[in-house]
Amino acid sequence: MSFAMLSTPSFPALKIREREPRNEGRAATKTRILAATEKLFIVHGFDATSLRAITTEAGVNLAAVNYHFGSKEELFALVLTNRLDTLNLERVRLLDALEAKGFDAVNTVEQLIATMFLPALRLARNAERGGEDFLKFLGRAYADPATFVRDLLQERYAAQNARFVQAFARALPELATQDLSMRLHFMLDAISSTLASEDARKLMTGLAATSNSAVDEDAAVLAHLAPFLAGSLRAKVNQSSQQEAIRAVLAFA
Template sequence: MNHTTGVPVNSSASTKERILTAAESLFAQRGFEGASLRQLTAAAGVNLAAVNYHFGSKDHLVEQVFKRRLDQLNARRLAALKHITGQSETTLEDVLSAFIRPALDLSHDGGGGLFMRVLARAFAEHDDSLRKFLSENYGHVMRQFTAEFARLLPDLSKEELYWRIDLVTGALTHAMSGFGIIQRKSDVSETIHREQTAEHLIRFAAAGLRTP
């Protein structure tokens, strides 16, 4: 822990990883504009030259904070989707599970909860360059899921389907943030609570997607 900034620092991690971890924490606390490079270098225990060497610019650093988490998340999503795509026995719940469960797993992994706050910042601050980066790098993931949803919901127009998927994604982001009114009870394990969250969200999303 860096006692000056309150950011956890793992001294055994590589310089690049320390910078990314410190940046994720600062972005969650102070936003992309509010977190300065001076604060970042102090939190990570590095100099500005190290930040420039590994990332070149603050914008690229922001992108790499997202890439570190989202590459892993979307690889898991696509692997789960690959097993069920196009099969006659595949249900809407199966596709939602492939979309939702890896995201909930990420939100409870080490540092995942902090990343959810960074993600919320991205939506709140309306950063157009970041939105473009996310669309260009991860838009193909949503297109693959949307194609499978469309196959299973042939009566929905493309526009209606996009509206519903957007709302499902919003509900998932809310569930991942842990800010909802349903909090884990002290006698319920983290694993069981996460499974309960997944089951409720999948049922809720399936009902919304199926509505005529």
């Protein structure tokens, strides 16, 4: 797979039982199921969201899910990719643009972090393509323990993730590959768990409460997020004075 292909992924549509709705009244069934699924997925995750809970929430018959979507997994795959395809396209698009333009010489890492997270903040404000619950949804998706969800995300967005790993590796040449992998792993796990947790997410967005415009608010969130994450990525290992302090603890235990 060529590098150029990676930069413009295509996201083939998942095959679902496709029938054209006769009118808007009928189509509302599929729409209501999708909305209910998303709402309940945010709160309970994949395994703990039953089809009966979904159909009750949507006010449709139980059999409607299998009729319109085939199976529970196909339904959730559609809900997940509807949201996340857009996000990942935006992410890579922004990365492409910045690579073409050239990064800031000293704050490359901060810019890469902003590139990763800004699209999510933007979509959270776009009611059409995301909505205010988009961050909750994102956290749930990446923290969900169901193998079906994990496999879907890993396979479908592997190329996009690789792009960012490569970009970080170029920005941090002095960091060993193992250390970089570990730290990026930490970073993404932390972000996912935090977005999924109600209080932590409020904590994060609360930091930007004083801002008075959407752009300022995004900037404020990133101003708290980026230095903190960049600081972790840039930290040097094997500083002798730190080593000594750590060994003092070991000697004590």
